[in-house]
Amino acid sequence: MIHNKTIDAQLNHRSIRKFKDTTLNKEQLETLYSVFAQTPTSMFMQNASLIHIIDPEEKKKIRELCNQKYVGAEGDLFIFVVDLYRNQQIRKQLGKDDGRVHTTDIFFQAMEDTLLAYQNVANAVESMDLGYVPLGTVNDHPLEMLKTLDLPKLTFPVLGMQVGVPDQKPQLKPRLPLQFTCFEGKYNKDFDVKELRDYDKVVTTYYDLRDSNRRIDSFTKQITGAKLDNHKTDRDELPEELHKQELCLDWK
Protein backbone atom coordinates (compact mmCIF):
# COMPACT_ATOMS: atom_id res chain seq x y z
CA MET A 1 0.00 0.00 0.00
CA ILE A 2 1.24 3.47 -0.90
CA HIS A 3 1.00 6.04 1.86
CA ASN A 4 0.83 9.80 1.72
CA LYS A 5 -1.33 12.35 3.50
CA THR A 6 -4.08 12.34 0.90
CA ILE A 7 -4.35 8.56 0.69
CA ASP A 8 -4.06 8.02 4.44
CA ALA A 9 -6.97 10.41 4.97
CA GLN A 10 -9.00 8.58 2.32
CA LEU A 11 -8.32 5.18 3.85
CA ASN A 12 -9.29 6.54 7.27
CA HIS A 13 -12.52 8.12 6.13
CA ARG A 14 -15.49 7.76 8.43
CA SER A 15 -18.67 9.82 8.55
CA ILE A 16 -18.74 12.32 11.43
CA ARG A 17 -22.16 13.07 12.89
CA LYS A 18 -21.15 14.99 16.02
CA PHE A 19 -19.23 18.25 15.69
CA LYS A 20 -17.80 20.85 18.05
CA ASP A 21 -19.75 24.07 18.29
CA THR A 22 -17.67 26.11 15.86
CA THR A 23 -18.06 27.12 12.23
CA LEU A 24 -15.69 27.41 9.31
CA ASN A 25 -13.76 30.64 8.86
CA LYS A 26 -13.61 32.68 5.69
CA GLU A 27 -10.29 31.22 4.56
CA GLN A 28 -11.57 27.68 4.94
CA LEU A 29 -14.74 28.51 3.00
CA GLU A 30 -12.81 30.22 0.22
CA THR A 31 -10.53 27.20 -0.08
CA LEU A 32 -13.43 24.76 -0.31
CA TYR A 33 -15.12 26.91 -2.97
CA SER A 34 -11.93 27.03 -5.02
CA VAL A 35 -11.61 23.24 -4.83
CA PHE A 36 -15.26 22.89 -5.83
CA ALA A 37 -14.67 25.09 -8.86
CA GLN A 38 -11.49 23.37 -10.06
CA THR A 39 -13.12 19.89 -10.21
CA PRO A 40 -13.28 18.20 -13.63
CA THR A 41 -16.44 19.21 -15.51
CA SER A 42 -18.06 17.44 -18.44
CA MET A 43 -17.78 19.35 -21.73
CA PHE A 44 -16.60 22.36 -19.66
CA MET A 45 -20.25 23.17 -18.88
CA GLN A 46 -19.72 23.70 -15.11
CA ASN A 47 -23.21 22.43 -14.28
CA ALA A 48 -22.89 22.35 -10.48
CA SER A 49 -23.61 24.90 -7.75
CA LEU A 50 -22.87 24.93 -4.04
CA ILE A 51 -25.07 26.60 -1.44
CA HIS A 52 -23.73 27.34 2.05
CA ILE A 53 -26.72 27.57 4.37
CA ILE A 54 -26.50 30.53 6.75
CA ASP A 55 -29.99 31.41 7.94
CA PRO A 56 -31.00 29.61 11.19
CA GLU A 57 -34.63 29.29 10.06
CA GLU A 58 -33.51 27.74 6.80
CA LYS A 59 -31.26 25.30 8.66
CA LYS A 60 -34.21 24.28 10.84
CA LYS A 61 -36.45 23.75 7.84
CA ILE A 62 -33.77 21.69 6.07
CA ARG A 63 -33.22 19.64 9.24
CA GLU A 64 -36.94 18.83 9.24
CA LEU A 65 -36.91 17.87 5.57
CA CYS A 66 -33.86 15.64 6.07
CA ASN A 67 -35.21 14.31 9.37
CA GLN A 68 -31.71 14.00 10.84
CA LYS A 69 -30.90 15.90 14.01
CA TYR A 70 -27.30 16.76 13.07
CA VAL A 71 -28.33 18.53 9.83
CA GLY A 72 -27.81 22.28 10.27
CA ALA A 73 -26.75 21.81 13.90
CA GLU A 74 -23.08 22.29 14.98
CA GLY A 75 -20.72 22.99 12.06
CA ASP A 76 -21.63 24.13 8.56
CA LEU A 77 -24.26 22.88 6.14
CA PHE A 78 -23.77 22.78 2.35
CA ILE A 79 -26.13 21.65 -0.39
CA PHE A 80 -24.67 20.47 -3.70
CA VAL A 81 -26.98 21.23 -6.58
CA VAL A 82 -27.25 20.15 -10.20
CA ASP A 83 -27.56 23.48 -11.96
CA LEU A 84 -28.71 23.75 -15.56
CA TYR A 85 -30.45 27.04 -14.84
CA ARG A 86 -27.23 29.05 -15.17
CA ASN A 87 -26.49 27.87 -18.70
CA GLN A 88 -30.13 28.17 -19.73
CA GLN A 89 -30.03 31.80 -18.56
CA ILE A 90 -26.83 32.47 -20.48
CA ARG A 91 -28.48 31.09 -23.62
CA LYS A 92 -31.71 33.00 -22.99
CA GLN A 93 -30.03 36.34 -22.35
CA LEU A 94 -28.00 35.86 -25.53
CA GLY A 95 -31.11 35.14 -27.58
CA LYS A 96 -30.91 31.35 -27.82
CA ASP A 97 -33.51 28.68 -27.06
CA ASP A 98 -32.94 26.18 -24.22
CA GLY A 99 -31.31 23.67 -26.57
CA ARG A 100 -30.43 20.39 -24.86
CA VAL A 101 -30.62 21.52 -21.22
CA HIS A 102 -33.81 19.50 -20.62
CA THR A 103 -32.34 16.19 -21.82
CA THR A 104 -31.34 13.20 -19.72
CA ASP A 105 -27.92 13.31 -21.41
CA ILE A 106 -27.17 16.78 -20.08
CA PHE A 107 -28.70 15.98 -16.68
CA PHE A 108 -26.34 13.00 -16.40
CA GLN A 109 -23.36 15.18 -17.16
CA ALA A 110 -24.55 17.66 -14.54
CA MET A 111 -24.87 14.82 -11.99
CA GLU A 112 -21.25 13.94 -12.79
CA ASP A 113 -20.09 17.53 -12.32
CA THR A 114 -21.92 17.83 -9.02
CA LEU A 115 -20.86 14.54 -7.48
CA LEU A 116 -17.21 14.84 -8.52
CA ALA A 117 -17.19 18.30 -6.96
CA TYR A 118 -18.74 16.78 -3.85
CA GLN A 119 -15.97 14.27 -3.24
CA ASN A 120 -13.33 16.81 -4.15
CA VAL A 121 -14.63 19.16 -1.44
CA ALA A 122 -14.95 16.19 0.95
CA ASN A 123 -11.27 15.35 0.50
CA ALA A 124 -10.30 18.99 1.03
CA VAL A 125 -12.39 19.01 4.22
CA GLU A 126 -10.59 15.96 5.60
CA SER A 127 -7.19 17.33 4.57
CA MET A 128 -7.88 20.23 6.97
CA ASP A 129 -8.55 17.74 9.80
CA LEU A 130 -12.25 18.49 9.61
CA GLY A 131 -14.95 15.85 9.20
CA TYR A 132 -18.27 15.54 7.38
CA VAL A 133 -21.31 13.41 6.86
CA PRO A 134 -22.98 13.03 3.44
CA LEU A 135 -26.69 13.84 3.46
CA GLY A 136 -28.53 11.81 0.84
CA THR A 137 -31.76 12.94 2.48
CA VAL A 138 -31.61 16.36 0.78
CA ASN A 139 -33.60 14.86 -2.07
CA ASP A 140 -36.15 13.00 0.02
CA HIS A 141 -38.40 16.02 -0.58
CA PRO A 142 -36.59 17.85 -3.37
CA LEU A 143 -39.34 20.30 -4.31
CA GLU A 144 -39.74 21.53 -0.75
CA MET A 145 -35.96 21.72 -0.47
CA LEU A 146 -35.77 23.81 -3.65
CA LYS A 147 -38.50 26.10 -2.34
CA THR A 148 -36.65 26.52 0.96
CA LEU A 149 -33.47 27.45 -0.92
CA ASP A 150 -35.40 29.64 -3.36
CA LEU A 151 -33.90 27.75 -6.28
CA PRO A 152 -35.33 27.98 -9.81
CA LYS A 153 -36.38 25.35 -12.35
CA LEU A 154 -33.52 23.34 -13.86
CA THR A 155 -31.82 22.94 -10.49
CA PHE A 156 -31.96 19.84 -8.28
CA PRO A 157 -30.47 19.05 -4.85
CA VAL A 158 -28.13 16.06 -5.11
CA LEU A 159 -26.28 15.67 -1.81
CA GLY A 160 -25.82 17.66 1.38
CA MET A 161 -22.71 17.86 3.52
CA GLN A 162 -22.55 18.71 7.21
CA VAL A 163 -18.96 19.79 7.96
CA GLY A 164 -17.12 20.62 11.14
CA VAL A 165 -14.54 19.86 13.78
CA PRO A 166 -15.13 16.21 14.77
CA ASP A 167 -16.39 15.60 18.29
CA GLN A 168 -16.38 11.83 17.98
CA LYS A 169 -14.02 9.15 16.67
CA PRO A 170 -16.12 6.40 15.12
CA GLN A 171 -14.80 2.98 14.14
CA LEU A 172 -13.82 2.52 10.52
CA LYS A 173 -16.74 0.88 8.71
CA PRO A 174 -15.47 -2.22 6.92
CA ARG A 175 -16.07 -2.38 3.16
CA LEU A 176 -16.61 -5.37 0.88
CA PRO A 177 -13.40 -7.32 0.14
CA LEU A 178 -11.82 -5.82 -2.97
CA GLN A 179 -12.42 -8.91 -5.11
CA PHE A 180 -16.15 -8.07 -4.97
CA THR A 181 -15.82 -4.48 -6.20
CA CYS A 182 -12.55 -4.05 -8.13
CA PHE A 183 -11.84 -6.28 -11.08
CA GLU A 184 -8.66 -7.00 -13.00
CA GLY A 185 -9.88 -7.35 -16.55
CA LYS A 186 -12.90 -9.51 -15.95
CA TYR A 187 -16.01 -8.82 -13.87
CA ASN A 188 -17.13 -11.74 -11.71
CA LYS A 189 -20.78 -12.48 -12.44
CA ASP A 190 -20.66 -15.88 -10.79
CA PHE A 191 -19.79 -15.23 -7.16
CA ASP A 192 -21.42 -17.33 -4.48
CA VAL A 193 -23.03 -15.46 -1.60
CA LYS A 194 -21.28 -17.93 0.74
CA GLU A 195 -18.02 -16.15 -0.14
CA LEU A 196 -19.39 -13.20 1.86
CA ARG A 197 -19.60 -15.16 5.10
CA ASP A 198 -16.35 -13.82 6.58
CA TYR A 199 -17.23 -10.26 5.57
CA ASP A 200 -20.63 -10.64 7.20
CA LYS A 201 -18.87 -11.53 10.46
CA VAL A 202 -16.62 -8.47 10.18
CA VAL A 203 -19.64 -6.21 9.66
CA THR A 204 -21.50 -7.76 12.58
CA THR A 205 -18.50 -7.20 14.87
CA TYR A 206 -18.31 -3.59 13.67
CA TYR A 207 -21.92 -2.90 14.68
CA ASP A 208 -21.47 -4.71 17.97
CA LEU A 209 -18.47 -2.51 18.86
CA ARG A 210 -20.20 0.65 17.69
CA ASP A 211 -23.29 0.34 19.80
CA SER A 212 -24.27 -2.83 21.57
CA ASN A 213 -27.82 -1.49 22.05
CA ARG A 214 -28.49 -1.30 18.36
CA ARG A 215 -29.72 -4.07 16.15
CA ILE A 216 -26.73 -5.90 14.72
CA ASP A 217 -26.86 -6.67 11.02
CA SER A 218 -24.49 -8.41 8.69
CA PHE A 219 -23.99 -6.99 5.19
CA THR A 220 -26.12 -9.59 3.42
CA LYS A 221 -28.87 -9.13 6.04
CA GLN A 222 -28.96 -5.44 5.18
CA ILE A 223 -29.10 -6.12 1.45
CA THR A 224 -31.90 -8.66 1.89
CA GLY A 225 -33.68 -6.46 4.45
CA ALA A 226 -35.92 -3.41 4.65
CA LYS A 227 -33.67 -0.98 2.70
CA LEU A 228 -34.07 -2.81 -0.57
CA ASP A 229 -37.35 -4.64 0.09
CA ASN A 230 -40.32 -3.38 -1.88
CA HIS A 231 -42.01 -0.52 -0.04
CA LYS A 232 -43.54 2.86 -0.77
CA THR A 233 -41.35 5.87 -0.04
CA ASP A 234 -41.38 9.56 -0.85
CA ARG A 235 -38.35 8.85 -3.02
CA ASP A 236 -40.58 6.99 -5.48
CA GLU A 237 -41.51 10.46 -6.73
CA LEU A 238 -37.99 11.33 -7.95
CA PRO A 239 -38.83 10.92 -11.67
CA GLU A 240 -41.92 13.10 -11.38
CA GLU A 241 -40.04 15.69 -9.32
CA LEU A 242 -37.26 15.88 -11.90
CA HIS A 243 -39.87 16.50 -14.58
CA LYS A 244 -41.43 19.25 -12.48
CA GLN A 245 -38.00 20.86 -12.44
CA GLU A 246 -37.99 20.55 -16.26
CA LEU A 247 -35.15 18.04 -16.13
CA CYS A 248 -34.89 14.82 -18.17
CA LEU A 249 -37.95 15.80 -20.20
CA ASP A 250 -36.99 13.36 -22.97
CA TRP A 251 -37.57 10.42 -20.64
CA LYS A 252 -40.45 8.36 -21.94
Next chain:
Amino acid sequence: MIHNKTIDAQLNHRSIRKFKDTTLNKEQLETLYSVFAQTPTSMFMQNASLIHIIDPEEKKKIRELCNQKYVGAEGDLFIFVVDLYRNQQIRKQLGKDDGRVHTTDIFFQAMEDTLLAYQNVANAVESMDLGYVPLGTVNDHPLEMLKTLDLPKLTFPVLGMQVGVPDQKPQLKPRLPLQFTCFEGKYNKDFDVKELRDYDKVVTTYYDLRDSNRRIDSFTKQITGAKLDNHKTDRDELPEELHKQELCLDWK
Protein backbone atom coordinates in the same frame (compact mmCIF):
# COMPACT_ATOMS: atom_id res chain seq x y z
CA MET B 1 -6.33 30.24 0.86
CA ILE B 2 -5.33 27.21 2.89
CA HIS B 3 -2.50 25.15 1.44
CA ASN B 4 -1.58 21.53 1.97
CA LYS B 5 -0.57 18.75 -0.42
CA THR B 6 -4.12 17.54 -1.01
CA ILE B 7 -5.55 20.98 -1.68
CA ASP B 8 -2.60 22.15 -3.78
CA ALA B 9 -3.05 19.11 -6.01
CA GLN B 10 -6.78 19.82 -6.31
CA LEU B 11 -6.22 23.46 -7.21
CA ASN B 12 -3.66 22.42 -9.81
CA HIS B 13 -5.84 19.79 -11.42
CA ARG B 14 -5.74 19.58 -15.19
CA SER B 15 -6.74 16.71 -17.45
CA ILE B 16 -3.79 14.79 -18.85
CA ARG B 17 -4.26 13.27 -22.29
CA LYS B 18 -0.66 12.25 -23.06
CA PHE B 19 1.09 9.70 -20.87
CA LYS B 20 4.50 8.03 -20.77
CA ASP B 21 4.60 4.45 -21.94
CA THR B 22 4.43 2.76 -18.54
CA THR B 23 1.66 1.14 -16.53
CA LEU B 24 0.73 1.16 -12.86
CA ASN B 25 2.40 -1.37 -10.59
CA LYS B 26 0.59 -3.76 -8.25
CA GLU B 27 1.04 -1.56 -5.19
CA GLN B 28 -0.40 1.47 -6.98
CA LEU B 29 -3.38 -0.56 -8.19
CA GLU B 30 -4.02 -2.02 -4.74
CA THR B 31 -3.93 1.47 -3.23
CA LEU B 32 -6.40 2.86 -5.76
CA TYR B 33 -8.77 -0.07 -5.16
CA SER B 34 -8.63 0.46 -1.40
CA VAL B 35 -9.42 4.15 -1.84
CA PHE B 36 -12.29 3.23 -4.18
CA ALA B 37 -13.69 0.87 -1.56
CA GLN B 38 -13.45 3.26 1.41
CA THR B 39 -15.48 6.02 -0.33
CA PRO B 40 -18.75 7.05 1.34
CA THR B 41 -21.64 4.88 0.15
CA SER B 42 -25.35 5.60 0.34
CA MET B 43 -27.22 3.39 2.86
CA PHE B 44 -24.03 1.22 2.97
CA MET B 45 -25.15 -0.52 -0.23
CA GLN B 46 -21.75 -0.28 -1.99
CA ASN B 47 -23.36 -0.01 -5.42
CA ALA B 48 -20.23 0.73 -7.47
CA SER B 49 -17.70 -1.45 -9.27
CA LEU B 50 -14.38 -0.70 -10.92
CA ILE B 51 -13.02 -2.53 -13.95
CA HIS B 52 -9.34 -2.30 -14.88
CA ILE B 53 -9.06 -3.06 -18.58
CA ILE B 54 -6.18 -5.42 -19.36
CA ASP B 55 -6.86 -7.10 -22.68
CA PRO B 56 -5.40 -5.22 -25.71
CA GLU B 57 -8.34 -6.18 -27.91
CA GLU B 58 -10.77 -4.87 -25.31
CA LYS B 59 -8.82 -1.62 -25.06
CA LYS B 60 -9.00 -1.24 -28.82
CA LYS B 61 -12.74 -1.85 -28.87
CA ILE B 62 -13.29 0.63 -26.03
CA ARG B 63 -11.12 3.21 -27.80
CA GLU B 64 -13.36 2.85 -30.85
CA LEU B 65 -16.53 3.20 -28.78
CA CYS B 66 -15.16 6.29 -27.03
CA ASN B 67 -13.69 7.65 -30.25
CA GLN B 68 -10.74 9.24 -28.42
CA LYS B 69 -7.24 8.17 -29.40
CA TYR B 70 -5.78 8.28 -25.86
CA VAL B 71 -8.34 5.82 -24.49
CA GLY B 72 -6.61 2.51 -23.75
CA ALA B 73 -3.31 3.81 -25.18
CA GLU B 74 -0.34 4.64 -22.85
CA GLY B 75 -1.14 4.23 -19.17
CA ASP B 76 -4.05 2.34 -17.59
CA LEU B 77 -7.75 2.37 -18.41
CA PHE B 78 -10.49 2.04 -15.78
CA ILE B 79 -14.25 1.98 -16.17
CA PHE B 80 -16.43 3.01 -13.21
CA VAL B 81 -19.71 1.16 -13.20
CA VAL B 82 -23.03 1.56 -11.39
CA ASP B 83 -23.58 -1.96 -10.07
CA LEU B 84 -26.96 -3.10 -8.77
CA TYR B 85 -26.35 -6.62 -10.06
CA ARG B 86 -24.25 -7.60 -7.04
CA ASN B 87 -26.98 -6.79 -4.53
CA GLN B 88 -29.67 -8.31 -6.71
CA GLN B 89 -27.62 -11.54 -6.77
CA ILE B 90 -27.19 -11.51 -3.00
CA ARG B 91 -30.95 -11.17 -2.63
CA LYS B 92 -31.64 -13.83 -5.26
CA GLN B 93 -29.24 -16.39 -3.82
CA LEU B 94 -30.78 -15.82 -0.39
CA GLY B 95 -34.30 -16.39 -1.70
CA LYS B 96 -35.51 -12.79 -1.99
CA ASP B 97 -37.12 -10.94 -4.91
CA ASP B 98 -35.32 -7.98 -6.54
CA GLY B 99 -37.04 -5.49 -4.23
CA ARG B 100 -36.21 -1.87 -5.08
CA VAL B 101 -33.10 -2.44 -7.25
CA HIS B 102 -34.96 -1.40 -10.41
CA THR B 103 -36.10 1.98 -9.04
CA THR B 104 -34.80 5.41 -9.96
CA ASP B 105 -34.26 6.07 -6.25
CA ILE B 106 -31.75 3.24 -5.93
CA PHE B 107 -30.15 4.05 -9.28
CA PHE B 108 -29.55 7.61 -8.05
CA GLN B 109 -27.88 6.33 -4.93
CA ALA B 110 -25.72 4.04 -7.06
CA MET B 111 -24.73 7.00 -9.26
CA GLU B 112 -23.68 8.80 -6.08
CA ASP B 113 -21.60 5.83 -4.90
CA THR B 114 -19.91 5.50 -8.28
CA LEU B 115 -19.12 9.17 -8.86
CA LEU B 116 -17.87 9.83 -5.32
CA ALA B 117 -15.59 6.81 -5.71
CA TYR B 118 -14.44 8.24 -9.02
CA GLN B 119 -13.21 11.53 -7.60
CA ASN B 120 -11.73 9.79 -4.58
CA VAL B 121 -9.61 7.61 -6.88
CA ALA B 122 -8.81 10.67 -9.02
CA ASN B 123 -7.41 12.49 -5.98
CA ALA B 124 -5.39 9.43 -4.97
CA VAL B 125 -3.99 9.28 -8.52
CA GLU B 126 -2.85 12.90 -8.40
CA SER B 127 -1.41 12.47 -4.90
CA MET B 128 0.98 9.89 -6.45
CA ASP B 129 2.10 12.48 -9.05
CA LEU B 130 0.16 10.64 -11.72
CA GLY B 131 -2.41 12.24 -13.99
CA TYR B 132 -5.74 11.27 -15.55
CA VAL B 133 -8.42 12.28 -17.98
CA PRO B 134 -12.12 11.62 -17.29
CA LEU B 135 -13.88 9.74 -20.10
CA GLY B 136 -17.53 10.70 -20.29
CA THR B 137 -17.66 8.93 -23.63
CA VAL B 138 -17.88 5.49 -21.98
CA ASN B 139 -21.64 5.86 -22.06
CA ASP B 140 -21.94 7.18 -25.59
CA HIS B 141 -22.73 3.55 -26.55
CA PRO B 142 -23.41 1.95 -23.17
CA LEU B 143 -24.91 -1.31 -24.41
CA GLU B 144 -21.94 -2.06 -26.66
CA MET B 145 -19.62 -1.06 -23.82
CA LEU B 146 -21.39 -3.46 -21.45
CA LYS B 147 -21.14 -6.23 -24.03
CA THR B 148 -17.42 -5.56 -24.49
CA LEU B 149 -16.89 -5.77 -20.73
CA ASP B 150 -19.21 -8.79 -20.44
CA LEU B 151 -21.26 -7.00 -17.79
CA PRO B 152 -24.74 -8.19 -16.77
CA LYS B 153 -28.10 -6.40 -16.50
CA LEU B 154 -28.33 -3.90 -13.64
CA THR B 155 -24.89 -2.49 -14.38
CA PHE B 156 -24.16 0.72 -16.31
CA PRO B 157 -20.90 2.44 -17.31
CA VAL B 158 -20.73 5.92 -15.77
CA LEU B 159 -17.25 7.33 -16.34
CA GLY B 160 -13.90 6.08 -17.56
CA MET B 161 -10.46 7.17 -16.40
CA GLN B 162 -7.22 6.97 -18.35
CA VAL B 163 -4.39 7.15 -15.80
CA GLY B 164 -0.64 7.39 -16.12
CA VAL B 165 2.61 9.29 -15.80
CA PRO B 166 1.97 12.70 -17.41
CA ASP B 167 3.87 13.45 -20.60
CA GLN B 168 2.50 16.96 -20.98
CA LYS B 169 1.95 19.99 -18.75
CA PRO B 170 -1.23 21.70 -19.90
CA GLN B 171 -2.32 25.16 -18.81
CA LEU B 172 -4.77 25.34 -15.93
CA LYS B 173 -8.26 25.74 -17.40
CA PRO B 174 -9.91 28.77 -15.80
CA ARG B 175 -13.23 28.16 -14.06
CA LEU B 176 -16.21 30.48 -13.56
CA PRO B 177 -15.63 33.15 -10.90
CA LEU B 178 -16.77 31.74 -7.56
CA GLN B 179 -19.71 34.12 -7.23
CA PHE B 180 -21.36 32.24 -10.10
CA THR B 181 -21.08 28.78 -8.57
CA CYS B 182 -20.69 29.05 -4.76
CA PHE B 183 -23.30 30.93 -2.79
CA GLU B 184 -23.29 32.26 0.76
CA GLY B 185 -26.85 31.67 1.86
CA LYS B 186 -28.66 32.90 -1.20
CA TYR B 187 -28.51 31.64 -4.78
CA ASN B 188 -28.28 34.39 -7.39
CA LYS B 189 -31.06 33.87 -9.95
CA ASP B 190 -30.73 37.36 -11.36
CA PHE B 191 -27.22 37.55 -12.74
CA ASP B 192 -26.61 39.44 -15.95
CA VAL B 193 -24.66 37.67 -18.66
CA LYS B 194 -22.62 40.87 -19.06
CA GLU B 195 -21.02 40.03 -15.70
CA LEU B 196 -19.29 37.16 -17.53
CA ARG B 197 -17.45 39.45 -19.94
CA ASP B 198 -14.14 39.36 -18.05
CA TYR B 199 -14.34 35.61 -17.61
CA ASP B 200 -15.00 35.20 -21.31
CA LYS B 201 -11.76 37.06 -22.01
CA VAL B 202 -9.85 34.81 -19.61
CA VAL B 203 -11.20 31.68 -21.33
CA THR B 204 -10.38 33.05 -24.77
CA THR B 205 -6.79 33.77 -23.69
CA TYR B 206 -6.54 30.23 -22.29
CA TYR B 207 -7.50 28.67 -25.63
CA ASP B 208 -5.21 31.01 -27.51
CA LEU B 209 -2.24 29.97 -25.34
CA ARG B 210 -3.15 26.28 -25.54
CA ASP B 211 -3.29 25.99 -29.26
CA SER B 212 -3.33 28.95 -31.57
CA ASN B 213 -4.46 26.73 -34.46
CA ARG B 214 -7.70 25.77 -32.77
CA ARG B 215 -10.92 27.71 -32.85
CA ILE B 216 -10.95 30.08 -29.89
CA ASP B 217 -14.17 30.18 -27.88
CA SER B 218 -15.24 32.17 -24.88
CA PHE B 219 -17.29 30.45 -22.19
CA THR B 220 -20.61 31.99 -23.19
CA LYS B 221 -19.92 31.13 -26.85
CA GLN B 222 -19.52 27.50 -25.86
CA ILE B 223 -22.73 27.52 -23.84
CA THR B 224 -24.67 29.14 -26.68
CA GLY B 225 -22.97 26.92 -29.26
CA ALA B 226 -23.11 23.42 -30.69
CA LYS B 227 -22.69 21.50 -27.39
CA LEU B 228 -26.03 22.60 -26.04
CA ASP B 229 -27.82 23.45 -29.27
CA ASN B 230 -30.61 21.08 -30.25
CA HIS B 231 -29.22 18.15 -32.25
CA LYS B 232 -29.61 14.41 -32.50
CA THR B 233 -26.95 12.35 -30.75
CA ASP B 234 -26.50 8.73 -29.72
CA ARG B 235 -26.78 9.96 -26.14
CA ASP B 236 -30.47 10.68 -26.71
CA GLU B 237 -30.93 6.96 -26.16
CA LEU B 238 -29.72 6.98 -22.54
CA PRO B 239 -33.21 6.55 -21.03
CA GLU B 240 -34.01 3.62 -23.29
CA GLU B 241 -30.59 2.05 -22.65
CA LEU B 242 -31.06 2.31 -18.89
CA HIS B 243 -34.39 0.54 -19.25
CA LYS B 244 -32.76 -2.19 -21.31
CA GLN B 245 -30.38 -2.68 -18.39
CA GLU B 246 -33.48 -2.98 -16.14
CA LEU B 247 -32.58 0.27 -14.38
CA CYS B 248 -35.02 3.07 -13.45
CA LEU B 249 -37.98 0.92 -14.48
CA ASP B 250 -40.37 3.08 -12.43
CA TRP B 251 -39.70 6.04 -14.72
CA LYS B 252 -42.88 6.89 -16.59
